[in-house]
Amino acid sequence: xxxxxxxKLERFTKLSGDEKRALDEAVSRTTRQLGxxxxxxxxxxxxxxxxLIIEGWATRYKVxxxxxxxxxGFLLPGDLCDVRMFILKxxxxxxxxxxxxKIAEVPADxxxxxxxxxxRLSRALWWNSLVEEAIQREWIVxxxxxxxxxxxxxxFCELFIRLRAVGxxxxxxxxxxxxxxxxxxxxxxSTVHVNRTLMDLRGAxxxxxxxxxxxxxxxxxxxxxxxxxxxxxxxxxDGRHLDTNEP
Amino acid sequence: xxxxxxxKLERFTKLSGDEKRALDEAVSRTTRQLGxxxxxxxxxxxxxxxxLIIEGWATRYKVxxxxxxxxxGFLLPGDLCDVRMFILKxxxxxxxxxxxxKIAEVPADxxxxxxxxxxRLSRALWWNSLVEEAIQREWIVxxxxxxxxxxxxxxFCELFIRLRAVGxxxxxxxxxxxxxxxxxxxxxxSTVHVNRTLMDLRGAxxxxxxxxxxxxxxxxxxxxxxxxxxxxxxxxxDGRHLDTNEP
DNA sequence: CGCTGTTTTGACTTCCCTCAAGCATGGTGG
DNA sequence: CCACCATGCTTGAGGGAAGTCAAAACAGCG
Numbered sequence: 001x002x003x004x005x006x007x008k009l010e011r012f013t014k015l016s017g018d019e020k021r022a023l024d025e026a027v028s029r030t031t032r033q034l035g036x037x038x039x040x041x042x043x044x045x046x047x048x049x050x051x052l053i054i055e056g057w058a059t060r061y062k063v064x065x066x067x068x069x070x071x072x073g074f075l076l077p078g079d080l081c082d083v084r085m086f087i088l089k090x091x092x093x094x095x096x097x098x099x100x101x102k103i104a105e106v107p108a109d110x111x112x113x114x115x116x117x118x119x120r121l122s123r124a125l126w127w128n129s130l131v132e133e134a135i136q137r138e139w140i141v142x143x144x145x146x147x148x149x150x151x152x153x154x155x156f157c158e159l160f161i162r163l164r165a166v167g168x169x170x171x172x173x174x175x176x177x178x179x180x181x182x183x184x185x186x187x188x189x190s191t192v193h194v195n196r197t198l199m200d201l202r203g204a205x206x207x208x209x210x211x212x213x214x215x216x217x218x219x220x221x222x223x224x225x226x227x228x229x230x231x232x233x234x235x236x237x238d239g240r241h242l243d244t245n246e247p
Numbered sequence: 248x249x250x251x252x253x254x255k256l257e258r259f260t261k262l263s264g265d266e267k268r269a270l271d272e273a274v275s276r277t278t279r280q281l282g283x284x285x286x287x288x289x290x291x292x293x294x295x296x297x298x299l300i301i302e303g304w305a306t307r308y309k310v311x312x313x314x315x316x317x318x319x320g321f322l323l324p325g326d327l328c329d330v331r332m333f334i335l336k337x338x339x340x341x342x343x344x345x346x347x348x349k350i351a352e353v354p355a356d357x358x359x360x361x362x363x364x365x366x367r368l369s370r371a372l373w374w375n376s377l378v379e380e381a382i383q384r385e386w387i388v389x390x391x392x393x394x395x396x397x398x399x400x401x402x403f404c405e406l407f408i409r410l411r412a413v414g415x416x417x418x419x420x421x422x423x424x425x426x427x428x429x430x431x432x433x434x435x436x437s438t439v440h441v442n443r444t445l446m447d448l449r450g451a452x453x454x455x456x457x458x459x460x461x462x463x464x465x466x467x468x469x470x471x472x473x474x475x476x477x478x479x480x481x482x483x484x485d486g487r488h489l490d491t492n493e494p
Numbered sequence: 495c496g497c498t499g500t501t502t503t504g505a506c507t508t509c510c511c512t513c514a515a516g517c518a519t520g521g522t523g524g
Numbered sequence: 525c526c527a528c529c530a531t532g533c534t535t536g537a538g539g540g541a542a543g544t545c546a547a548a549a550c551a552g553c554g
Contacts, residue, residue: 062388064474070388084373087486092381092479126331134339136383137319141309143390144317144435148542179500188391190543195502197542211551227311232339239334395510426532437511442534458519 001104002027004078004166005052009124011165013239016246019118026114027052027104034101041095047085049105053077056101057177061185062093071186073135074098074159078166083111083125099177120242127239134232143188146227148197151187153226156207158233160216165235173215201225248351249274251325251413252299256371258412260486263493266365273361274299274351281348288342294332296352300324303348304424308432309340318433320382321345321406325413330358330372346424367489374486381479390435393474395444398434400473403454405480407463412482420462448472 002024009015015023031054034040040051043062058075072093075081081095086108115122135158142154163174178186184194201207206222208215216222223229249271256262262270278301281287287298290309305322319340322328328342333355362369382405389401410421425433431441448454453469455462463469470476 060384062384064388064392065476066474068392070391072384072387084377087370087373088377088481089483089485090478092481093384123334126334130331130335133380133383136380136387137307137309137340140319140383140386140390141311141317143387144432145311145315181500186391191500192502192544193542199502227313229312231337234335234339236336238336428532438532439512439534440510443510446534 001031001054002052004054004076004168005080006078007166008078009121009128011235012124012127012237013120014243015120015124016244019121019244022114022118023121026106026110027054029110030105032103032105034097034103036097036099039094039096040103041081041091043091043094045091047082047088047091049107050083050086050111051081051095052104052106053079053081054102054104057098058095058101058103059098059182059186060093060095069185070188071182073132073139074186076159076162076166077168080125080128083129098182120239120244123239123242127234131232131234134234138232148187148189148193149200150226151189152183152194152197152201153206153222154228155183155187155226156201156214156216157219157223157226157228157230160214160219161230161233161235165233172217172219173213175212176209176214177212248278248301249299251301251323251415252327253325254413255325256368256375258482258484259371259374260367260484261490262367262371263491266368266491269361269365270368273353273357274301276357277352279350279352281344281350283344283346283348286341286343287350288328288338290338290341292338294329294335294338296354297330297333297358298328298342299351299353300326300328301349301351304345305342305348305350306345306429306433307340307342316432317435318429320379320386321433323406323409323413324415327372327375330376345429367491370486370489374481378479378481381481385479395434395436395440396447397473398436399430399441399444399448400453400469401475402430402434402473403448403461403463404466404470404473404475404477407461407466408477408480408482412480419464419466420460422459423456423461424459 005027006015006020006023032040053075055077060072060075061069062072063069075095085091115125138158142151146154159176160169160174163169168174180194180198181191184191187194189197198209202209204225205217206225208217252274253262253267253270300322302324307319307322308316309319310316322342332338362372385405389398393401406423407416407421410416415421427441427445428438431438434441436444445456449456451472452464453472455464
């Protein structure tokens with residue numbers, strides 16, 4: 001159940017069998033199956049529980065009064081929404097699925113008691129939110145400084161590498177359930193321009209899109225095109241010194 | 248010493264005299280006076296301590312390989328840099344002053360023992376980082392969806408309201424130590440276009456800039472122009488129920 | 495097989511960028 | 525006290541990246 005989540009946390013520090021079981025149990029208690037394009041957190045809501053993406057993709061987004069919509073981040077399997085958000089009165093953004101998705105809804109108390117009894121887990125969750133913040137910062141750089149071509153290349157790098165970190169790629173390809181409208185709303189460019197930019201990326205041999213499958217023949221080249229530097233994802237086991245010595 | 252910081256945290260929950268004294272003491276231990284345009288955190292560094300802005304302004308920023316620079320956020324008096332960053336191996340961005348500034352450098356241990364002994368403080372710091380994240384999200388929306396005019400209006404609203412929250416405005420005006428280059432790097436537009444956009448804002452009577460002083464004659468109008476909604480700053484004392492009952 | 499949602503393409507417009515030069519400031523030293 | 529320079533602001537002209545509108549081609553699915 002919590003496989004992807006655990007895999008991700010272990011990019012920071014190895015967890016004990018106990019910790020993994022505790023996580024898995026907490027996550028398996030309440031799960032929900034959602035259809036595509038279904039919101040499960042609404043701006044204005046009082047945050048109730050902490051959601052974990054078990055399978056499928058979701059987006060965080062905000063909508064302006066006049067209807068313009070900006071995607072703020074993609075939530076992939078293993079991603080957690082709003083670990084500490086529950087101390088706020090209301091959500092300042094919404095979260096909705098892209099594809100069909102399965103999510104776990106963990107009550108705040110469970111998370112608190114989990115981190116109280118397992119300090120290493122607590123650190124791993126800290127790390128997790130630090131990485132989320134770093135991703136948001138990188139999006140700001142992406143939107144502010146890169147042109148459409150670089151921006152798109154950068155996004156594909158981020159998504160591919162994040163998926164790879166939880167084992168959802170095979171060699172050079174991954175599933176990509178996004179439409180060009182989604183891509184436009186994430187990158188702050190019009191749908192038409194998304195299309196032309198994708199053409200350019202394909203023309204340059206940097207990506208191959210066939211149906212919902214995305215292939216990246218040469219990740220290094222794509223990274224270069226997007227001025228992408230994976231540092232900000234902090235995937236190099238910064239919490240190594242905390243590793244459990246159990247197998 | 249920690250006046251602005253305390254004022255900010257009390258936008259979430261009232262603190263006890265003890266808590267305030269503890270904060271003030273922690274912050275007064277090591278302070279540093281910095282000149283303008285001086286970096287005090289460098290990308291790639293191992294994060295050592297937690298910095299608090301006591302006076303002056305600073306920016307978080309990232310620089311691309313080819314020199315393009317994006318400001319990711321402004322740090323105002325009372326703002327804290329990287330409460331939990333110390334669990335990471337290296338910083339993924341830099342922080343530098345804008346004007347002359349005074350900062351406190353608090354060791355990680357001090358913060359940990361502080362939050363261990365004062366749970367309310369711990370909540371207040373959570374809230375603080377949640378607000379920081381919310382600001383980053385709003386920047387993504389700003390860069391992705393708003394045009395230069397709206398974008399600039401939105402930024403001025405954010406800065407004014409954040410300054411007001413710590414008591415650094417008088418009525419309709421505040422100090423603004425930023426150059427047009429800074430504004431451009433923050434908003435992802437060229438310096439020339441910053442200038443023209445400021446002209447437009449002035450022409451519309453929305454802002455008045457004289458030297459380093461910024462006056463906003465009609466904040467409501469500016470908010471409307473920037474499609475600004477202050478919700479995301481969570482300044483309405485969400486932690487009211489935790490308030491100390493001391494005076 | 496037709497419907498709906500997505501992708502592709504073309505023509506035209508607009509916003510913002512670059513380059514380049516001309517002005518204000520204000521601080522420093524002769 | 526004024527000349528000087530540095531830094532930041534302002535303005536103009538022309539170009540390019542991305543937006544809008546609109547229609548056609550192409551899925552995928554009941």
